[in-house]
């Protein structure tokens with residue numbers, strides 16, 4: 001996957017949020033879900049800057065599901081103690097969206113799903129390296145249509161979500177108000193509050 005990770009994370013986080021019916025933490029859920037859905041690829045910094053592209057980045061622990069589950073298991077109790085139920089829900093969402101990333105990576109590449117019992121990469125298709133520029137390999141493979149579909153669905157969902165747009169505007173106005181309070185901003189906040 002190349003562009004669809006974050007849109008997919010947005011869609012899944014929204015689903016999760018709806019089942020939780022936790023509107024007070026709307027933005028938090030979406031932010032955590034979207035960051036988690038691209039978090040495994042933060043290892044690309046290590047891949048390019050430190051490892052010198054010596055090992056496939058899917059071989060790092062950041063792309064191995066068992067490590068995600070183990071870290072979740074270690075953190076779940078301390079998070080519960082310090083951040084209560086909301087912390088556990090957000091941590092669970094982080095795990096789910098991280099696993100979503102790896103599931104999407106398994107469509108056109110491979111992930112070590114059975115590690116440490118089996119060190120093979122498991123995936124459905126492989127994108128062949130036919131173009132010199134690696135991005136072109138993704139753009140001209142048919143699975144890119146799937147990525148477009150996910151991205152367009154997420155964009156439509158985002159634009160149709162009045163509550164989310166209102167929440168984002170509200171949060172932005174609050175930040176601006178904290179920097180520079182004014183009556184006009186206060187009126188704007190009251191109006192968004194009424195609309196919601």
Ligand SMILES: [Zn+2]
Pocket residue numbers: 040041063101105
């Ligand atoms: Zn990845």
